Amino acid sequence: MVKSENYDVLVVGAGMVGAAIACALGLKGIRVAVFDRALPLAFKPDQLPDLRVSALSYASEQILKNLGVWPYMQAMRMCPYRRMAVWEKLHFPPGSELDKRPNQTVFNAADIRHDQLGFVVENRITQLGLLKRLKEVESVSLFAPATIESMNLKAEKPEIMLQDGSVFKADLLIGADGAQSKVREQANIRLDTREYEQQCLVATVEIEGGLQDITWQAFTPTGPEAFLPLSDIDSKSYGSIVWYNLPENVQKLMKLSDSDFLEELSSTFPKELPPLVKLHERGSFPLARRHAMNYFTNGVVLAGDAAHTINPLAGQGVNLGFQDVAWLAEVLTDAFQTGESLGSQKVLSRYEKARRRDNQLMMSTMDAFYLAFSNNSAPLKVLRNVALSLAAKSKPAVKEVMKYAMGISGRQAELAKSS
Ligand SMILES: Cc1cc2nc3c(=O)[nH]c(=O)nc-3n(C[C@H](O)[C@H](O)[C@H](O)COP(=O)(O)OP(=O)(O)OC[C@H]3O[C@@H](n4cnc5c(N)ncnc54)[C@H](O)[C@@H]3O)c2cc1C
Structure with a gap:
């Protein structure tokens, strides 16, 4: 007999972003099922450092x-x-x-x-910390390692079928399955890409x-x-x-x-x-650099690398992902508490409106750095070094850049406090 389970939200991907969103929603009493194809290796104190590391900002730390x-x-x-x-x-x-x-x-x-x-x-340490916390959150169920056999994103409610035949349905499916997102592909969300x-x-x-x-x-x-x-x-x-x-x-x-x-x-x-x-x-x-043309379709929404990847030169990729988490959690919790459908366009467009501009701004800033410095033209070299020298002398400008990179300016800071 096919086992069928109903949740409020399904999350594909229990990486740093997917596990964080499951945790944030679960702590508000929203019933979440989160799926990953693999689990990270357990931590041992004498293990040498992993290759994949991220510089986490102050705002991510607060979240x-x-x-x-x-x-x-x-x-x-x-x-x-x-x-x-x-x-x-x-x-x-x-x-x-x-x-x-x-x-x-x-x-x-x-x-x-x-x-x-x-x-x-x-x-891996950020992910392990999140997975440990998820175990304490009653309304979250983690299925990992699990192989997703199929997704039906056209049904009235999105559905996931695992290889063992079990079926999961919810009002909303969140794609947090990274840069090569299958959810994004199945939802027919196109990408703006620059190699x-x-x-x-x-x-x-x-x-x-x-x-x-x-x-x-x-x-x-x-x-x-x-x-x-x-x-x-x-x-x-x-x-x-x-x-x-x-x-x-x-x-x-x-x-x-x-x-x-x-x-x-x-x-x-x-x-x-x-x-x-x-x-x-x-x-x-x-x-x-990849940016999803839309962050959602009916009943499906993207977060983290599934929605955007950025040149890592300023180490902001997962920091943007954690900002997505904070915003998505806020929008969905408000909708849950007021009885709105979590997968509705009205609810999901609030999230996209909040995040697209910030993500775009960070991507364009990284591109400007990339283009300005990947160039040997003598006049440009003089110009950028004059700019760098002036920037280095301007204490207020240096402080502002620092606050922006740490996520302690503007709305990012408010969200980090409240999430
Ligand atoms: C060289 C480099 C350096 C970087 N440095 C920084 C930095 O200093 N600071 C920073 O903020 N960011 C940095 N980044 C970016 C950061 O690594 C990513 O933004 C971050 O890993 C994205 O997290 P995520 O959870 O969205 O996706 P991922 O980490 O890709 O996680 C996706 C999860 O989904 C799972 N999954 C995928 N497909 C399926 C499926 N079909 N079924 C089930 N599960 C699935 C995967 O197993 C995985 O667990 C760097 C990136 C690179 C390449």
């Missing part, structure tokens, strides 16, 4: 704290960063006056009376010099060279390297032996790179 997830993440590990430096790499003789980098901006949390600008957290010329190589390295509290990014015409600090493990220190470059160069770097790769890294990256002890892992990622 995760309000959901009761943050203590679980802290009990595993995360690395605060107090300073962030950004500059364009110019080739002057070492030791020359010009080598002192007038075009460098350093953001310091102390300047806006914060302890840190954010935390670098392994994606970037650069790819991104990410590497986890063991470093000398102890725990770092700074993340930095040097722009070059082939793409930024960046460093993110990671937590110490068993008295050893680690960092995450992000090396943007043309695909052919990334492929060459991926093929080098570990020792040749470390040598290439040390000789290319800025002098701020701590001495490297060992390469732990490396991987490469194609970069594309």
Whole structure:
């Protein structure tokens, strides 16, 4: 006999965004079923750091704290960063006056009376923290690992059928199934896509010099060279390297032996790179900007990477996803409490109206950076370095940029407080 279950909301994807939305809705008494094809590996304190990490903003921290997830993440590990430096790499003789980098901006949390600008957290740790919290939320059922056999998004209420034959129905289905979203495809939601010329190589390295509290990014015409600090493990220190470059160069770097790769890294990256002890892992990622033309159709809505992917150069992808979570939870909870249908166009358009403009603005800002710096034109180089030098001198401008990146300006801040 086919088992059929009814919920208020179905969520496809229990990644960082899907698990957070399930948690936020469940805590308001909304009955949620959340599905994922895989579960993350359990955490062990002596495990070396994962390759996939995210710099979580202050606003994301507040959202995760309000959901009761943050203590679980802290009990595993995360690395605060107090300073962030950004500059364009110019080739002057070492030791020359010009080598002192007038075009460098350093953001310091102390300047806006914060302890840190954010935390670098392994994606798996954020997800594990969320899944642990989900277990405590009575109105949420997690089905993972589970294989979705089919989705019927044209029925009066959206339906999911699993491989074991069980059927789930609800007023609303949320697609939080990442960049290659099947929900988006099945709902016939089209994408505005732009493939970037650069790819991104990410590497986890063991470093000398102890725990770092700074993340930095040097722009070059082939793409930024960046460093993110990671937590110490068993008295050893680690960092995450992000090396943007043309695909052919990334492929060459991926093929080098570990020792040749470390040598290439040390000789290319800025002098701020701590001495490297060992390469732990490396991987490469194609970069594309994708934006769903609509965030919803009748009974179906998208959140996180399913709705938008962004150039990761300012580390904002999942931070935007957590903003989606806060808004979607607010809109759906209001509708639930006033008896509106959760899947109605009227309700879902409130969410899209709130999020599309912010997501678009962040995407366009990243594109402007990408285009301005991926260019060797001499006049443009002069212009952007004058702009960087002026920006570096303007304390109020630096503080405003910092607040925007941390999500503590405007409506983002209000939502982080209330979610
Ligand atoms: C190199 C790089 C660096 C980045 N750095 C940062 C950073 O510093 N800060 C930041 O904010 N963001 C960063 N990002 C972006 C961030 O990683 C993503 O925005 C984030 O992972 C998106 O989360 P998500 O939950 O929307 O999607 P995902 O993490 O992709 O999760 C989707 C989930 O859905 C599940 N799923 C997919 N299909 C199905 C299916 N058919 N059935 C069941 N389950 C399914 C998957 O198993 C997965 O668990 C970076 C991205 C890259 C590529």
